[in-house]
Amino acid sequence: MKSVLMVAEKPSLAASLANILSNGRNSTRKGSNNACSVHEWSGNFRNENVHFKMTSVCGHVMTLDFVGKYNSWDKVDPVELFSCPTEKKEATAKLRMPAYLAQEAKGCDYLVLWLDCDKEGENICFEVMNSVSRIIRNVFSDSVTYRAHFSAITEKDVKHAMANLGHPNENEAKSVDARQELDLRIGCAFTRFQTKFFQGRYGDLDSSLISYGPCQTPTLGFCVKRHDDIQTFKPESFWYLQMYAGNPEVALEWARGRVFKKEIAMMFLNKVKESKEAKVESVSSKELYKGRPQALNTVELMKAASAGLGLGPHTAMQIAEKLYTQGYISYPRTETTQYPANFDLMGVVKILQNSSEFGEEARNIANDFNPPRKGVDCGDHPPITPMKLGNRSDFDNDAWRIYDYICRHFLGTISRDLKYKSTTATLKVGMESFSCTTSVLLDPGFTRVMTWQAFGKNESNPPFVEGEMVAINDVKMIESQTGPPDYLTESELISLMEKHGIGTDASIPVHINNICQRNYVTIASGRKLIPTTLGIVLVHGYQKIDAELVLPTMRSEVEKMLNLIARGSADYKSVLRHAVEIFRLKFLYFVQNISHMDGLFEVSFSPLAESGKAHSRCGKCRRYMKYIQTKPARLHCSHCDETYSLPNGGNVRVYRELKCPLDDFELLAFSSGTKGRSYPLCPYCYNHPPFRDMPRNSGCNMCSHPNCAHSLYTLGISSCVECESGVLVLDCTSAPSSWKLCCNRCDVIINVFKNATKVQVDEGRCDCGAQMVNVTYKSEKTKFKDGSEEKTGCIFCSPDFSHLVEKHRAIVSRPAIVNVRGRGRGGGPGGKSRGTRGRAKQPKDKMAQLAAYFV
């Protein structure tokens, strides 16, 4: 029997598609990469009985990057990034996606691609085909590989797609390749150049990266534009008339609104004052509606979360994704605002009826169902809806508020519109008209459940009868001033991004997060975005040099070019070459004219030489260098005009005035807090590693100096109990009050021998592979049970030491993923070659015992 491999864009979709296509009769097993599942069943394909295997990728399989040597910021001139070679790498190494796909493709004769029906999905089709090209013969042939085109995940649509398979569209895929290459070359070239340029000149920029990107920079541009509007706003005086009449008295508005000349307002005032009475020209009522919402999509959820719940889009989406994986809501990343035709709206209402929070509203709607408004089906996923009932106590507060919002919004979409009666009375005095409008609620409709949108006050009708003359109680001329706009709210920013096609539903939160993390904007109360000096100066700088660099149209212009590729009306290579050349020239012009931007930096920031405070001695001139603690942390020697970067996210202090034997620079002790990692480092070696096997930006715990007292050679104890290639190194920087072993690669920390006066690494080695240590206590303070002052032994094996060893992880750590069984390291190529003198071999089962501590 032949086999058909089918691939969806994500695991959840593979499951839904398999259920539809197999009519619910498929078996499921976990894929070898632990992220994907495989659903299998037998069926008919092209008039043959076949075995179907439906699995998925997790988004893109591959990502684009420069080839290795171009990743060095120091050795590569950024302009080279416009022409240097690039390569595709696995997008997420951990998932081993190409290998997984190849494995599942074994024995398959056909490939059916169920990736999302957009250009990115088309591109992933080819990533999948390339992954299995060695396994499935002729995978690039139309008789082997097929493409399903579906616009909704409904039985009707999916089965129709299966019965009408097409072929992947290479032009669309190519247009994505072009976009990736452009984004990479442009973003990295500008980012590296401006980061190096400004960090080499200023000490208080407070951002470790001065990034540029075709989405993030226009996003920042929107925030700065509003800031500029506020700054340049000139208030203008205006005048208007207000009339008071009726019983009870009401204020009536002037039909002319406002006038900007006082004399003119005065003239009208005098005219009106000539009359004592006004004629009620009309009193008319009409019924008005406030429409119920459309079905919820991602952008609307993010806007509501930001404006209504005070939750940023990043947080909101994290919560929504968790609600989705827990089964409370449907897939939360969608642009679609139209429920599928066969969607069981009442089924969802029934689920919500039992809620103690909005159950009553749900029950009302069950008896008074109103069909939803027509929305837009973008063919991605159905709108965001509740899937099962949750109670307040099932969630933390923010998750509850998001879930509650999604439920209420859903009920709102199938409620009636809000209906109210609006009554306007128009009064005439000579040629001048005045009016007042009052509203009366007739039907709260959807606001019964979306209570925050409730209709304000209920007013009584205007106290006038058509045709009557009424006395004018008073007429006033009122002076006022126009006011500046307020800062952009995050919700408004999301709307602007969506309108200009900056980012996608999935990437909008990322871009907003980026400009916050880079310290270009801060988020004030009410989730208003206030640009920082750095953000403002950057945008103004682009505007001075090349305003296009910050315009939202830049992205859409590039999209237009890319669409030519997608439609097949232009050649991929020539379009790409053309676009890269335009941006290369823009880059060169930017570099030539950077002084215009620098002029703005100069007045806002302090030069490096004036920043920071005297810290440790330079090995070249013996003068004190200055320590600049703001991001990025670094040392600056103003005499040598050299800058040495330092590790971020911790504290760096002078380490007992010790010196590096290689370059005479004073050693520093880095520490990320009392419970964090710590290690000594030489500022020169940290930036210019002296040995080939010492990576850049590492401390003495990575240094293979043969006899320096602080090197990995001298202080290494054993290979790490957790990570693949790390070595546990004795850290003496806080001695004698604290001694610890810190992994030089990961977050593992083992506190040892508290208050010992001396801990030395011994020449001898334990059977377990760990280096022996020699430990000395003051006689009156000894912790050894037999009262002796000094002992030599193994930290992991010696019974004398076991009560003096305390294991934990650094506070700033990634989640502990401990897999004791799977750790088959056996002193692989990592350990020895890094100059650990063969010392850092894996201690046998003792290390497994130790590792068990971390579970």
Added chain:
DNA sequence: GCAAGGTC
């Protein structure tokens, strides 16, 4: 250390 796009 960089972009933006998928998704876990």
